[in-house]
Amino acid sequence: MQPSPDIDRVFAALADATRRDIVQRALLTDEGVSELARHYPMSFAAVQKHVAVLERAGLVAKERVGRRKVVRTRLDALRIAQQQLDRYEQLWRGRIDRMAALVNEMEDRP
Amino acid sequence: MTVTAVEKDLQARILVLTAEFDATPERVWQLWADPRQLERWWGPPTYPSTFTTHDLRPGGRVAYHMTGPNGEQPHGWWEVVEMQPPRRLVFRDGFAHEDGTPDDTLPVTIGRVTIEPIGEGRTRMRIESEFASTEAMEQLVAMGMVEGLTEAVAQIDAILAEDASQTERSRS
Numbered sequence: 001m002q003p004s005p006d007i008d009r010v011f012a013a014l015a016d017a018t019r020r021d022i023v024q025r026a027l028l029t030d031e032g033v034s035e036l037a038r039h040y041p042m043s044f045a046a047v048q049k050h051v052a053v054l055e056r057a058g059l060v061a062k063e064r065v066g067r068r069k070v071v072r073t074r075l076d077a078l079r080i081a082q083q084q085l086d087r088y089e090q091l092w093r094g095r096i097d098r099m100a101a102l103v104n105e106m107e108d109r110p
Numbered sequence: 111m112t113v114t115a116v117e118k119d120l121q122a123r124i125l126v127l128t129a130e131f132d133a134t135p136e137r138v139w140q141l142w143a144d145p146r147q148l149e150r151w152w153g154p155p156t157y158p159s160t161f162t163t164h165d166l167r168p169g170g171r172v173a174y175h176m177t178g179p180n181g182e183q184p185h186g187w188w189e190v191v192e193m194q195p196p197r198r199l200v201f202r203d204g205f206a207h208e209d210g211t212p213d214d215t216l217p218v219t220i221g222r223v224t225i226e227p228i229g230e231g232r233t234r235m236r237i238e239s240e241f242a243s244t245e246a247m248e249q250l251v252a253m254g255m256v257e258g259l260t261e262a263v264a265q266i267d268a269i270l271a272e273d274a275s276q277t278e279r280s281r282s
Contacts, residue, residue, distance in 0.1 A: 103131050
């Protein structure tokens with residue numbers, strides 16, 4: 001059972017450019033930690049640490065593919081983060097709809 | 111459609127909504143300037159808002175609370191930065207404790223409202239919201255995370271669409 005994404009951890013984990021890049025990469029490829037590490041000018045251990053932060057945030061999970069362990073982005077965690085941001089837009093859309101209703105109501109008055 | 115455009119300037123941490131109303135700028139301004147009208151749109155119908163302080167002069171404070179379906183009362187505040195009736199209002203918008211003091215643990219945004227006539231008795235209102243807190247989300251938006259995330263989600267949707275038409279890529 002994987003932990004459900006915790007929004008604060010998700011955002012904190014994404015606060016780093018390397019980790020954001022890992023998330024993007026792990027969406028599209030099936031690479032293990034050592035393969036991922038080759039893309040970055042840092043040690044294997046450093047990349048492993050970044051992957052661990054992402055894993056704790058529920059943004060990536062290691063999955064077994066045959067005999068290999070690959071790092072994959074978890075779509076549900078990303079979606080939750082996106083939803084948080086969209087919520088603010090929805091808040092204002094609701095307000096504007098109510099403003100329009102109010103303006104129209106005022107116009108109908110004699 | 112009242113809302114005519116939504117822009118997300120992610121580098122600048124800004125969300126912009128543009129709306130058009132069949133009304134004059136003065137009338138649209140009243141939606142902000144008259145607390146009784148403000149109360150009718152600020153909170154959703156399930157969380158009606160009550161404005162207890164409402165001073166839109168620069169430096170002025172606005173205090174309100176909303177009342178939820180179970181009687182809970184979240185409080186909020188504005189601090190007015192700029193006011194030019196009926197054209198412009200700039201305010202900091204945050205949450206407050208029960209006693210009305212600002213709750214610094216919750217995000218603060220800066221709202222910039224611009225109201226302009228567009229002819230034929232119609233008015234365009236532009237609301238710009240800028241995340242301005244030390245909250246993690248705000249910091250991350252500043253760092254361009256949202257942009258990456260938006261791209262990532264677009265990628266996900268493309269991948270899922272592709273997946274649907276291809277052999278399944280097993281995911282446990």
